[in-house]
Amino acid sequence: MHDPGEEEDAGVLVGGDAYGGVRLTPSRARRPFRRSAKARRRNVLVAGFLSTCVLVTTGVVWATPRQIGTVDAGVGESVARGGAENILLVGVDKRDDLTRQQQNRLKLGREVGQRTDTMMVIHLSEDHRQVTVVSLPRDTWTTIPGQGEHKINSAYQFGGPKLAKQTVEAVTGLRINRYIEVNILGFIDVVDSLGGVTVCTPVPIDDQKIALNLAAGTHQLDGVQALLYARTRATARSDLDRIDRQQQVISALLNRALSAETLSNPAKLASFVNSTLGTVKVDPDDGLVDLAVQMRDVSLQNVRFVDVPLADVNYRAPTGESAVLWDKPAAKDLFTKIDNDQDVTKPTPTVVATPSAKPSAIAPGSVTLKVKNGTLITGLGARTKAGLVAYGFKVPDEPGNTDKKDYKRTLIRYPEGQEAAARVVAAAVPGAELKKADVKGIEVIVGSDQPKIAKQKTSSDATPKPAVTPTTKTAMQNICKQ
Structure with a gap:
């Protein structure tokens, strides 16, 4: 000792x-x-x-x-x-x-x-x-x-x-x-x-x-x-x-x-x-x-x-x-x-939803998507598809994979004439980037930010609410x- x-x-x-x-x-x-x-x-x-x-x-x-x-x-x-x-x-x-x-x-x-x-x-x-x-x-x-x-x-x-x-x-x-x-x-x-x-x-x-x-x-x-x-x-x-x-x-x-x-x-x-x-x-x-x-x-x-x-x-x-x-x-x-x-x-007071002057004329059920995994994270595409289907979108195909595997931010690509529908998708995928591209339909390229699919909001959800205050x-x- x-x-x-x-x-x-x-x-x-x-x-x-x-x-x-x-x-x-x-x-x-x-x-x-x-x-x-x-x-x-x-x-x-x-x-x-x-x-x-x-x-x-x-x-x-x-x-x-x-x-x-x-x-x-x-x-x-x-x-x-x-x-x-x-x-x-x-x-x-x-x-x-x-x-x-x-x-x-x-x-x-x-x-x-x-x-x-x-x-x-x-x-x-x-x-x-x-x-x-x-x-x-x-x-x-x-x-x-x-x-x-x-x-x-x-x-x-x-x-x-x-x-x-x-x-x-x-x-x-x-x-x-x-x-x-x-x-x-x-x-x-x-x-x-x-x-x-x-x-x-x-x-x-x-x-x-x-x-x-x-x-x-x-x-x-x-x-x-x-x-x-x-x-x-x-x-x-x-x-x-x-x-x-x-x-x-x-x-x-x-x-x-x-x-x-x-x-x-x-x-x-x-x-x-x-x-x-x-x-x-x-x-x-x-x-x-x-x-x-x-x-x-x-x-x-x-x-x-x-x-x-x-x-x-x-x-x-x-x-x-x-x-x-x-x-x-x-x-x-x-x-x-x-x-x-x-x-x-x-x-911190935050607005959890931004009400528009009138409800969107495009229902999620009328929007068909494709989901692609843009990362090396196994199962990320499948989880994202499940969330989008639960939201109401149509995702008939199994998720695919992009050639590049280094997408950090989730990307929503849409063709000419489908911007309004793409914005409906963006409302369900907080933080995603919208981009017009030479594609046949709307695609969700899932990035490593791993977006959490939102729940559909009602008009009552559009009022400012305080953020969750952590337990201290x-x-x-x-x-x-x-």
Whole structure:
């Protein structure tokens, strides 16, 4: 066991793995662990936030204890100092390097490969006082650049941190400024260094797969129990309930870390900071000290957790997998607000349908279409045809394929004289591009934007309605009330 009096405890190693590392801070002999209360609080907040947001979730990267490692996610040119920032935090389910004893202890199984078992986007406001945490459901069905349609947690398996970052940027429209990975066993040490966390479960949990059995009510959990509590999917809403539990544990751990009991106890504080810093891997160009300074004014009341609006929580993917689909308009509204550094809790009035002076004289049932798949996504043409038929259009032929496979935006092509009918089709395919072409009839070329076919609107639908407001909670609201 490492002696806490040795000088390594006070140092931070970058790139500390089998390839060696470089110490960035002086040893304990040259810099005693003595800081002002404000500095201690600042360091605890950033350390706790960076680790707990992902550590509470699931299996993550195996890292050498008491080191800060580096991982290249390609964000070097995206780091914005002093302004609003978007941080991608991931917990990577990497089991290959764990011993069987470690796997058994943590109930991780022995599957090989790597997937991000948790992905969170953390937005730090421009004034550095507000933090918004958006949990991305790991079963999100989306397009992974260069790989087609998959669950979002497969991006890391296909292309590591860089592809995970690119995928999140593509699905959210945000630019990621920082990337952070965290260690699973380090989470256990972090929780135990604070004496555990208190959680409240509204329903009993009996997960025989991971040997977790909790009655409804309040529980004090140690590190292993807290990890299992945040990992289990053995409740009614599966992964969505798990996200709620992760947020609850994050809030409880931050509350414990920032309590007077911790801040006034040098031994406990040092143990917490050391165990926390040992969990983090960052992009080589990242700066945790710089981030700590920027987060110095953040309080628990200003840490807000937001859920991505969902359209279908029981989506059956073409591969047969169970997945979830985002409510694209509502999700776009959420991430646009984040990108503009706006309050995500305020609804944005939108018009969901534009009434014309008189109803269209062309009924969908009088319009015949052809559907072609313009991507490499298997089954996309068939799904689009099904949606158009449900809307009322006639699609007599089976979907075909275009010669080009790189259509990004869905295209509606129409011949001379059929523009009015094509506009009726466009009303059913939001976001599609209309284009007159040398074709015999109306064609829908489906792009990788994977349009969701609209439902027919009635006149009552033409009134302005507020956009879906995402579910939000502050860290204080997540804390268990005893």
